[in-house]
Amino acid sequence: WPQAVLGLTFNWGVLVGATAVAGELRAEALLLYLAGFFWTLGYDTIYAHQDKEDDALIGVRSTALRLGTRSRLWIAGFYALALGLIGLAGWQAGKGALLAVGLVVVAALLAHQVRRVDLDDPADCLRHFRANRTVGLLVVAALLAGNVELAG
Structure with a gap:
């Protein structure tokens, strides 16, 4: 699967960058890496449908x-895994409620994409x-919004 290879390599920067900043490899970086992998599987599967005959x-x-x-079902699953892993990474990193709000918006866009793509x-x-x-x-x-503390 070329899409899996792309996902593994394309998202490598998350691990490198996070380790450079934190001085160690943290769980949230691994979760974001995996999220990027599954997101890549989703969008690159859509891209691969352009060339399926060739x-x-x-x-x-x-x-x-x-x-x-x-x-379509697999793309939806890949996207769901990506969003879940991003949310888990945010929770692990102590991000606030605005991350969840943003991820709901992203989920709606991705769901629309999965439903509508021909x-x-x-x-x-x-x-x-x-x-x-x-x-x-x-x-x-x-x-970034997850860094904002809501008054309550």
Whole structure:
């Protein structure tokens, strides 16, 4: 699965950066790394659906081919795992309630994406793949908002 290899390597910076800042590898960094892995599996499976005919011809064993008609369900699961792990990392790091609010917004966007993407339309797959840029920005905003203490 090229998408799994991408997820493992693309998110490596979380571990390196967190260790450089904290001086040690903390649990929340591992949780964020795993969250990034599953998020990558989700959005890159959407991307892989653009090329599934070519992948089949040349023997690439993409998640789009492996998961086939079950892709939508798996993408939803990958996204759910990513969001759960981000939430767990935030809890582990002592983030506040605004992280949860932000993650609810992200979950709604990802659920909409999973429902709406036409996995047989390459242009639509690309559009939904690119929408994950906004998702990433919202995750960062949610993590930052989690630093805000609410009066209560």
